Amino acid sequence: MGIVVGIDIGGSTTKIAGFREEKMLIPVQISANNAIASLFGAFGKFLYDNGLELKDIEQVNLTGVGSTAVEQAIYGLPTYKVDEFSANGVGGGYFAGDAEEFMVVSMGTGTSFVGVKNNVPMHLGGIGIGGGTIIGLSKLMLNTNDIDKIQEMALGGKVGNIDLRIGDISNEPLPGLNLEITASNFGKASTRATCEDKAAGIVHMVLETICQTAVLISQGTNIKDFVLIGNLINFPECNHICDMIKTMYPDIHVIVPEDGEYGTAIGAALAEQCCLNPVGENR
Numbered sequence: 001m002g003i004v005v006g007i008d009i010g011g012s013t014t015k016i017a018g019f020r021e022e023k024m025l026i027p028v029q030i031s032a033n034n035a036i037a038s039l040f041g042a043f044g045k046f047l048y049d050n051g052l053e054l055k056d057i058e059q060v061n062l063t064g065v066g067s068t069a070v071e072q073a074i075y076g077l078p079t080y081k082v083d084e085f086s087a088n089g090v091g092g093g094y095f096a097g098d099a100e101e102f103m104v105v106s107m108g109t110g111t112s113f114v115g116v117k118n119n120v121p122m123h124l125g126g127i128g129i130g131g132g133t134i135i136g137l138s139k140l141m142l143n144t145n146d147i148d149k150i151q152e153m154a155l156g157g158k159v160g161n162i163d164l165r166i167g168d169i170s171n172e173p174l175p176g177l178n179l180e181i182t183a184s185n186f187g188k189a190s191t192r193a194t195c196e197d198k199a200a201g202i203v204h205m206v207l208e209t210i211c212q213t214a215v216l217i218s219q220g221t222n223i224k225d226f227v228l229i230g231n232l233i234n235f236p237e238c239n240h241i242c243d244m245i246k247t248m249y250p251d252i253h254v255i256v257p258e259d260g261e262y263g264t265a266i267g268a269a270l271a272e273q274c275c276l277n278p279v280g281e282n283r
Contacts (some may be wrong), residue, residue, distance in 0.1 A: 002058025005046065006268030007039060008087070009066030011109040011132070013231065014038035017044045017265040018057075025050045029263040035066030043074065061276065063087040073280035075209040080276035082193060082268045088114045089121025091267025092227040092277075095257040099225040105214045106264060107131065107230035113217050124217050129209050131232055137202045142195050150199055151235060157200030164188040176248055200237075207232060207241045215249055227255045229263025 003025070005018035013030040028046045032038030039062075047054065060074045063082045075077040084106075092104030093116060103124070103211030104114040109132035113124040131147070139145040142153065164187030185205040189198075214226055232238060233256050242254040257263075 003052070003056055004059045004269050005043075005057060006061045006063065006082070006087070006265040007042060007067075008084075008262075008265040008268060009035050009062065009064040009070075010264075011065055012135075014064075014066065015262050015265040016042045016043045017262045017269050018046065018050070019269055022146060024259070024266070025052075027259060027265065029261070035069045038066070039070065040267070045186070059083065059122070061268040061271055062279070063264060070279060079279040081279055082271045084264065085112065085114050085123040086121050086271060086275045087264045087267035088112060088229065089116045090263070090270050090272075091229060091248070091263035092116060093119065094266050094270060095227050095229070095255055095260060095263065096225060097255075101178075101222055101274065102225035102227055103214055103218055103223050104263070105210060105226055105230075107210055107228060107229045107232040108264075110263075111213070111230075113214055115221070115223060127210070127213055129206055129213075131206075131230070133206050134202055138199065141198050141266075147231075150203070153196045153199035154203040155200075155236060157196030157198065159197070159200040159204045160188075161193055161197040162186055162189050162201030163204065178243065178247055181248065185188050185209075203235055203237050204241065207235065208240055208244075211241055211245045211254075215245060215252060218252075224251055225253045225255065226268050227257065227260070229257070229260045231261045233257075233260045270274055 003018045003020050008015045013029050013031050014091050017027040018025045026049045028042050030042045059266045060077050063084050067081055088104045088106045096102045101117040103248040106112045107130050110128045112126040115122045115124045135145045138150045163182050164184040166177050166181045166183050173179055
């Protein structure tokens with residue numbers, strides 16, 4: 001049996017993951033301004049990195065906002081499209097273990113929230129806060145949109161110089177809120193804040209908002225397990241913020257998986273036939 005690949009063509013990066021039987025091959029991501037250029041660039045690099053030839057590929061499944069630009073089969077291979085929310089649900093399930101009900105938090109340019117129950121995904125909502133927010137605010141405030149530079153600066157900053165915390169306004173913890181919990185993002189910012197402090201504040205605000213929103217959306221449901229996917233999981237602050245959120249909601253379980261940045265591409269590769277819409281000659 002040949003290899004099925006999933007390609008997530010996003011707003012800023014394209015990611016590709018593939019499986020030979022049940023084993024995932026080396027995933028790849030590249031950045032490009034053009035959806036078609038990034039698609040073929042990622043595909044070529046995936047073949048090269050895994051020592052594959054075109055004949056080894058059985059099927060290509062596309063997802064992401066950029067997939068709308070694709071109207072032809074890729075290299076004449078059977079090519080299908082998978083809606084992004086289904087891909088997120090399946091990809092999250094790959095990392096969710098035995099959980100029967102969970103939420104997939106897909107942190108891309110913005111963020112979407114997909115609930116999965118008994119392997120059936122359902123879009124629960126989304127917010128316009130994500131990697132695009134970090135890049136945009138950093139361009140305005142720090143004069144850079146280089147994500148690696150932003151991450152480096154954030155590591156050197158102190159978010160306590162930017163955010164107002166419970167400990168800044170109270171000598172005692174509040175019910176369910178320890179002294180380190182944020183009372184107001186950027187509520188303590190001053191002209192003395194360094195660029196590193198500002199970077200830390202931006203990253204912390206975005207990740208905290210996403211995690212808090214996920215938990216609030218889950219209220220009234222039985223969801224206690226959350227799977228985070230997308231490039232923002234690579235920020236070291238992500239694990240720290242998840243730990244902070246769990247002090248507020250001790251009954252939740254947050255999964256920040258290895259290779260989770262490829263979650264949507266993984267979901268596209270593993271999507272069942274009923275989720276696939278043929279492209280080009282497959283129609």
